[in-house]
Amino acid sequence: ITSKLPQVGTTIFTTMSALAAEVGAINLSQGFPDYDCSPELIELVNKAMKDGHNQYAPMAGVKALRNQIAYKTQKLYGASYDPDTEITITAGGTQAIFTAISAIVHPNDEVIVFEPAFDCYAPAIKLMGGVVKSLELEPGNNYRIDWAMVKKLINNRTKLIILNSPHNPTATILHEQDINELSAIVKNQNIFILSDEVYEHLIYDGEVHHSMARYPELRQRSFIVASFGKLFHATGWKVGYCLAPAYLMHEFKKIHQFLVFSVNSAVQYAIAEYLKNEDTYLNLPAFFQQKRDHFRNGLAATQFELLPSSGSYFQSVKYGHLTDESDTTFALRLTKEAGVACIPTSVFYTKGTDHRVLRFCFAKKQETLDDAVNRLLDFK
Numbered sequence: 001i002t003s004k005l006p007q008v009g010t011t012i013f014t015t016m017s018a019l020a021a022e023v024g025a026i027n028l029s030q031g032f033p034d035y036d037c038s039p040e041l042i043e044l045v046n047k048a049m050k051d052g053h054n055q056y057a058p059m060a061g062v063k064a065l066r067n068q069i070a071y072k073t074q075k076l077y078g079a080s081y082d083p084d085t086e087i088t089i090t091a092g093g094t095q096a097i098f099t100a101i102s103a104i105v106h107p108n109d110e111v112i113v114f115e116p117a118f119d120c121y122a123p124a125i126k127l128m129g130g131v132v133k134s135l136e137l138e139p140g141n142n143y144r145i146d147w148a149m150v151k152k153l154i155n156n157r158t159k160l161i162i163l164n165s166p167h168n169p170t171a172t173i174l175h176e177q178d179i180n181e182l183s184a185i186v187k188n189q190n191i192f193i194l195s196d197e198v199y200e201h202l203i204y205d206g207e208v209h210h211s212m213a214r215y216p217e218l219r220q221r222s223f224i225v226a227s228f229g230k231l232f233h234a235t236g237w238k239v240g241y242c243l244a245p246a247y248l249m250h251e252f253k254k255i256h257q258f259l260v261f262s263v264n265s266a267v268q269y270a271i272a273e274y275l276k277n278e279d280t281y282l283n284l285p286a287f288f289q290q291k292r293d294h295f296r297n298g299l300a301a302t303q304f305e306l307l308p309s310s311g312s313y314f315q316s317v318k319y320g321h322l323t324d325e326s327d328t329t330f331a332l333r334l335t336k337e338a339g340v341a342c343i344p345t346s347v348f349y350t351k352g353t354d355h356r357v358l359r360f361c362f363a364k365k366q367e368t369l370d371d372a373v374n375r376l377l378d379f380k
């Protein structure tokens, strides 16, 4: 058959996790915790199932959960979203991203993507006949967005800008100045925003998360994507959500209903109950910052050069001073020889740009992180 995505292979996350399992490496590649989610949350899922919540949820998601999300969004970002018309529960962040892109991108529409970029954006854009306009961010510049360059890319075919803060894989965050520049660029333009905010609560050193929800001018043109897998250490449950103003959500739901119809009922009831305790998410920055600091302290003694990590559960390192190997070659060797799997970041660039940067996930038990650091210290 004629491939619709001729350039696309198997996602790096599947490849590296499979290799880690095959060679018995510590898996710091794909981003997921190696510890379990809260027993209380598991109890709530059990209870929801015993209470008979085993049939289809409403198409947009369980009402109690949408209400809790509306409350949380109001409280954190001062934005009111109508649970009936502006919130949809999705099968994880990835489905929300695909659905939003499908809803907005027409053939030949241009979409601005900052690279390195999470690997599901571009394929969705291409499937819709859209054109990826990528802008590369430089590690030397701490991956800051050059808004003057963004301005140059804008034309009357520009339909969407995809943002991701905290950012995967670079662990950078948007600052107020970025918001001001973005606001000036989209003002009076027919440009929409897809804001991937799945790491919204994984933000460190007392920084604030600049959700699009905070800014009325941006919010009215934004799809915001969030993830309970990231929030509650349960990536396998595949439950997330999308926030958007009613006129955008109306189109989103048309696609959502035929893509998945609705999402796991019992898990939604459980999360709705669990979210009533705000500490479940307010404690997350401290929980992950402790892991980040511990991992960084350990890595500091290795031969790698640490890049900053301001958010997300990723830590990147540079290794170019150690070898001429490409990041993919080096990541494969590190997995096999050191027994620590990571993600080579060139896979997040359309052009395969290789800054000799590797990404590690630190959402792991302390002993796992220590074990990984020890293996990296031994690696020559």
Ligand code: GLN
Pocket: 013, 014, 029, 030, 031, 032, 094, 168
């Ligand atoms: N978001 C996670 C990561 O970046 C995993 C995503 C996936 O496996 N699809 O590692």
